[in-house]
Amino acid sequence: MTQETPLRPQPRFPEPDTQPFWDATKDRKLTYQTCDSCGEVIFYPRGHCNACGELETTWHTSSGEGTVYTYSVIMQSRHPAFKDLGPYALAYVDLDEGFRIMTNIVNVDDPITGVSCGMRVRLNWHDQGEGAIALPMFEPA
């Protein structure tokens, strides 16, 4: 549970659409919404359904299992939190419940060859300290 120095850019609040999602990560829950009217999966979090415009939604907790849709391996970042990390994988992961999240793929030796489109992955929480927001990352399943 060591903090990176400097810290990654954090979600900032007040931001009412995404606050419930990030609050849930403190309990290690990866959450998403569905529309009470049309049933569409809504992600990223919003106070309305972006498919039909209805305002009632229901929150669910994901199993954390999914598939890498695509990824890129960042070799050069000028951001202080990332510039000395070495190559790291940014990805879109399609969760089995039907939502696509931007994330990092971790626990691979070489992110270029160790990750692939279509690879099965599972949730791996990146802790940032007791009581803090945790970042939902993924690792090979």
Next chain:
Amino acid sequence: MSQSREAAVVGIHEYPLRVAPGVSALQIKANSASKALADAGLSWKDVDAIYDTGTHQNIGGLGISEYLGLKPRLIDTTSVGGSSYEFQANHAATMIAAGKANVALLTYGSTAHSDRRAIGTGGATGLGAPTPFNNMEDPWGMTLISNYGMVKARHMHQYGSTDEQFANISVATRYHAMRNPEAVKAMTDLEFVGIDEITTQDVLDSRLIAWPLHLLECCMVSDGGGAVVIASKEIATNCRKKPVWIIGGGEATKYRENGGDITVSAGAQSGPRAFADAGVSPGDIDVLMAYDSFSITVMCMIEDLGFCKKGEGGDYVSSGVLKFDESGGPALNTDGGGLSSNHPGERGIFLILESVRQLRGESTSQVENAELAVAVGNGGSLGSRHSTSATILASD
């Protein structure tokens, strides 16, 4: 819809410097506006419509009008990233055709290089009010280049396209840049290594910035800007140079969507809209000015506008059609593009400028008897939210 020739580009100017210390974005706009109006043979007082993204100076459409000293009856500050000027050119043509304005001025200026903006590799800034986008994207260390890298990776996975195929895009644009003295000066002033024509192997040998994108697949960050004057038919036919008609336009947006196909850009909607509006087809086009922020952006524009089938862009760009002196398809980015001539952040205006030069016969890589050009801008981030707008231009 039958082809419209109600509005034409009558004046253009591209700010020549890509490194312009001590000059402001506003000054680049005013300088370019003055010279574009002179190019048209029109004066400051003829302008009755202002088009500007309103960015870079935080003064919006009102401020740019006051600064220039104009009292427009129409202001449009559509700001959707690098494609904004295709949106604006389409809007200007529509409004002029409707009789709402006679002379529209589009201005762009940026000092991205001199400001030392790390557009491609800087990552999240953590500045400004929080948004849902920032809150869901900032923690992962995404750089702009990696956003596009994710699209290229999926394209390679889905269609079997290769790094070597993508490299042809960079090779063709550099070939054109070496014939354009302003592009050569740009690369010199920005201290490019090896200012010469390049091979596909050179692209593959350049370092990875965000796999699978290599350095030579990424645009530069420069200063620069320009201006475009669009006028009604009555005025256009009496200007200093032959008019270049805006005969059609199309616009669309696309977002990161659950289950969506990231390899298909908004151009799959806006391209066909533009061709239908103009009454022409991709096979008729002589010059393709496609926003080359990265190689993958061009690949998506070529496929989604219908110059080849979706997924076959790798073969298309490898078939020897992209250079101005090759046949079989439109010439690509004959000014040298964002990859090798200039990219101050929102490159869309330059796509129109070079289209006009081609259709006037003024390009440094002139396509013989060029009659039709497409300027297709892509703004935002291809792998998340972006806009694609196409403007189709015709010689007189």
